[in-house]
Amino acid sequence: MILIYGCQPFLRQNNYDDNCNDDNLNFINLSYPSNFPNMIIPNNNPLTEEGINLGRHLFYDPILSTDNTISCASCHKQDNAFSDPSQYSNGVNQAIGARNASAIINPGWQLFFDWDGKSNSLEEQAVRPIFNDIELHNISWLEVISRLEESELYIELFCKAFNETYIDSNHIVMALSQFQRTLISSNSRFDQWLNGQVMFTQEEINGFNIYATERGDCFHCHPIGLFTDNAFHNNGLDSEFQDFGRYNITGLLVDKGSFKSPTLRNIEFSAPYMHDGRFATLDDVIDHYDFGGYDSPTVDPLMKYVGVGLFLSSQEKVDLKAFLLTLSDPSFINNPSFSNPFNN
């Protein structure tokens, strides 16, 4: 068996033995609100200005795909809160995925990645699309690193970020993870209201009361703060499953049809919705929960109105949507630090 990629780093010593012994890395302390937990940062991958900059370039550069056509940003667009407005994304050779590309919002606090939680860290997640047939479609780290080694830009950026004269697969993953940890959204209208900077309209107040009580019961899976419980639920989308979701990872029958609760921050920008992008609009999503969802042996008990419905009035739906829109953070999707560095 040939080990294509795994836990061991792939590295290849190069001829460029210029000095990379500049120890002046600029370590970064990110700021975020007090109602966010401490960010999960591995001890061996502290954030540095240089590492973040490298990761940002790698994120936006199609050089990571086997034919130089697709980058991470092809499916995770800043305008869409780093999700894809298409239901399914195109990878190399126009291959089409089977799930909607997850939004990347506050990933530094996520315990699981991808809709089924197949990855337990950003570093682990960053590897998967590089070798996925329907994403960046590489066969080996060797081919990825070979392309990067041909770039003077990356030789310089890797030197600055990791003080090494070679390009290491671990460093690729670490830099991508560092950049993604900076993708913090905490300046929504809701945050500003909590801080007393703005007043809510009556619709927004009513909507919050629906959201955060069992009238609408959104808050159990999307608790205030990060607006995700970092857990998996079958939210009654289907009575029979085409995609088994979390079950594919755990093998537990109880997990059939369960998917990770996404954050609702910036939900306005990250349509379409659900793991398969089946709902085009927020109104569709609200209608689904108002309907109550479809019953199945594994539907989550938190979907307690399955088969019954919430019976939200038209005004309550308007109110709930008004509240959800307060979770939009325009400064996140317009943050120049998160944008494509090759456009600068």
Add this chain to the structure above:
Amino acid sequence: MSCDPTNNKMGNLNIEFKHFIDDNELYFGSDWDWDAVWFHQDYVNKSINYQYNIRRALYVLSDIILYFEDGSSQLLDDYFFINTDDPSTFYKSLDVPGVCSGISFRIGFSSENNIDNYYINDQDNFHSLMLWPNLNGVNLSFQGGYHYMKVEGKYLEDGESSFYNAHTGPINAQDYSILIDQLTFPATSSIVINVNLNNFFNDPLYDISLFGSAIMDNVDAQSTLSQNGTGIFSVEILK
């Protein structure tokens, strides 16, 4: 009444939590078909006389006091979080200054310890899973803090199944946590705490159907459940 720190004899107390509906042990996280298993066995709330299942239970035990064979005791500055979706939370290991022979605790947090976002960095995803909403003045029933307990599942009534969410916590800033009296056992370093979840609902009667699927802002339901501390916990020792 706490232990004399100058006379500490360090030891361990290992605790395993097991869950039951009366005599039937529940194996959460196991690979089974929930509906088929639960509704075809006789897991009946005898006071109410209809069947129900428990899909998951999450609860907090705080104000934990350990009692030692020499008559001393120790109040722990930590709490236990049990999540049946995460069986690793069933096991607790404590360094203790003696050999234990008793334990008492509170289901949930006292008002004093139930502070909004206070446990935000705690392990086992506790904060996200147990957060009690704070509506920031919009609805004074909910002023933040944490759930005490979340027991969820289905019940059968007249052949129809419905979901219930028995979630307890503070409403209107009122404390509904439950103090559990000392459970005594022969001095040991390993115990099993058996949790009969059925008794959350039995004494006094908690009628799932009457109180409905959602009870977080139902004072009567919270009050009823807050009186149901009897017979839930028992201890057996491992030799």
